[in-house]
Amino acid sequence: MTTMQQPPEPPGPPPTDGHGHSHSHGPAAPVSRHLRRVIAAVLIPFAAAVVVGLVVLWPGGTPGHERSGVGFDRQTESATVVRVDTVDCKDVNASQPPPTGDTSTPEGSTAEQRAKGTCGKATIKVTSGENKGRTFEEVVQPDASRKLKQGQEVVVAYAPDAPKELQYSVTDVNRRLPLALLAGIFALAVVVVGRLRGVMALVALVVSFALLTLFILPAILQGSNPLVVAVVGASAIMLIALYMCHGLTARTSVAVLGTLMSLLLIGVLGSAFIGWASLTGNTDDNTGLIHGLYPDIDMSGLLLAGVIIGSLGVLDDVTVTQTSAVWELHAADPTMSRRKLYSAGIRIGRDHIASVVNTLVLAYAGAALPLLLLFSIAQQGVGTVANSELVAEEIVRTLVGSIGLVASVPLTTALAALMVSADRPGGAQDSAGRPGAQPPPRRSGRGGGGRRRKR
Numbered sequence: 001m002t003t004m005q006q007p008p009e010p011p012g013p014p015p016t017d018g019h020g021h022s023h024s025h026g027p028a029a030p031v032s033r034h035l036r037r038v039i040a041a042v043l044i045p046f047a048a049a050v051v052v053g054l055v056v057l058w059p060g061g062t063p064g065h066e067r068s069g070v071g072f073d074r075q076t077e078s079a080t081v082v083r084v085d086t087v088d089c090k091d092v093n094a095s096q097p098p099p100t101g102d103t104s105t106p107e108g109s110t111a112e113q114r115a116k117g118t119c120g121k122a123t124i125k126v127t128s129g130e131n132k133g134r135t136f137e138e139v140v141q142p143d144a145s146r147k148l149k150q151g152q153e154v155v156v157a158y159a160p161d162a163p164k165e166l167q168y169s170v171t172d173v174n175r176r177l178p179l180a181l182l183a184g185i186f187a188l189a190v191v192v193v194g195r196l197r198g199v200m201a202l203v204a205l206v207v208s209f210a211l212l213t214l215f216i217l218p219a220i221l222q223g224s225n226p227l228v229v230a231v232v233g234a235s236a237i238m239l240i241a242l243y244m245c246h247g248l249t250a251r252t253s254v255a256v257l258g259t260l261m262s263l264l265l266i267g268v269l270g271s272a273f274i275g276w277a278s279l280t281g282n283t284d285d286n287t288g289l290i291h292g293l294y295p296d297i298d299m300s301g302l303l304l305a306g307v308i309i310g311s312l313g314v315l316d317d318v319t320v321t322q323t324s325a326v327w328e329l330h331a332a333d334p335t336m337s338r339r340k341l342y343s344a345g346i347r348i349g350r351d352h353i354a355s356v357v358n359t360l361v362l363a364y365a366g367a368a369l370p371l372l373l374l375f376s377i378a379q380q381g382v383g384t385v386a387n388s389e390l391v392a393e394e395i396v397r398t399l400v401g402s403i404g405l406v407a408s409v410p411l412t413t414a415l416a417a418l419m420v421s422a423d424r425p426g427g428a429q430d431s432a433g434r435p436g437a438q439p440p441p442r443r444s445g446r447g448g449g450g451r452r453r454k455r
Contacts, residue, residue, distance in 0.1 A: 124137070152173065326341055353406055
């Protein structure tokens with residue numbers, strides 16, 4: 001039995017999907033050389049201005065000052081709890097009579113508990129500093145929220161000018177090990193899931209933290225305008241983080257432009273409403289201490305700087321997502337007009353807005369939960385609570401950031417739709433956004449002749 005040999009089939013068109021065009025693994029984002037020049041004409045001067053700002057405002061280091069011994073402005077050392085003994089509070093002079101003799105009040109109840117209860121007498125050994133190896137004793141009251149136990153690592157405050165027996169006192173627990181372990185788990189999860197992108201995200205995070213601690217904070221303490229420092233620092237963080245995580249592409253550049261426009265809006269609104277509401281930025285013990293140590297710092301400007309820096313992280317997320325959505329919509333259907341791209345992208349953005357704004361508000365509410373609980377205990381009305389400067393600051397911070405967040409969606413979507421729909425043959429980028437590559441020939445889904453791209 002013979003078999004007829006079939007002639008080889010002529011090579012057909014490359015595999016296509018149901019849309020009649022090929023997809024690549026990277027973002028299919030053809031952008032003309034002309035548009036690349038337009039983007040560069042905007043971003044290069046902006047990046048140069050940021051570099052100049054960093055050079056001009058770069059501090060020589062945190063200015064020194066004489067420690068006040070109050071709050072965080074204390075010299076601290078490491079120590080270990082060697083032993084904890086249980087003693088009668090009367091034996092260590094921890095009990096005091098009620099201030100008014102009435103044990104029904106909170107003060108009187110506490111005094112009675114100390115008088116009849118047992119206290120802990122902890123022996124603590126200093127493990128760092130000039131007096132390393134020295135031991136001292138600390139009494140732990142029965143109503144203390146933090147109990148000490150043998151072998152526990154603690155942080156102690158050191159007051160060299162105080163009498164010898166009062167120079168050291170326990171201020172906190174040493175949490176470095178659990179925090180370091182948690183950070184390691186976080187970094188491992190990011191790398192395992194994100195792979196190379198995760199590694200770059202971690203590097204960008206380190207750079208951002210370095211700019212915050214080496215530039216923004218010392219420059220403000222040195223006396224530079226907090227708003228100017230925050231704008232320069234936030235812009236540098238934005239450029240480094242976005243390009244490092246998402247590549248030096250036209251798509252990333254659009255996200256950068258969208259983030260920049262939104263930050264400008266947040267700066268204008270924040271400045272206007274912080275001034276109109278007469279917010280001083282000096283509302284608690286920590287800000288009061290800063291103002292006392294560095295009276296020349298503009299505290300309201302520091303508040304505005306915090307609004308800008310705090311909004312940057314969420315803005316990055318929204319602008320990158322919106323830009324990617326428009327790019328992918330164009331890759332799925334290159335024939336979509338600019339208007340249709342914008343309409344489809346804004347529908348995606350509305351869902352993003354609803355979730356992110358809620359996240360932002362809840363994040364601020366969670367941070368201020370003890371304060372809100374205190375007002376609830378005091379049974380004060382919502383209007384009274386909102387009018388207090390401490391709460392009004394959080395309201396302005398939340399609403400200004402949310403307005404900028406909402407505005408970033410249409411701004412970035414419109415900019416991305418404009419850029420990606422303005423492609424010109426002969427000057428496109430490849431699928432990764434690099435210049436110089438020609439787009440693949442268009443073929444119909446039926447395997448017929450080529451189809452011209454609309455110009």
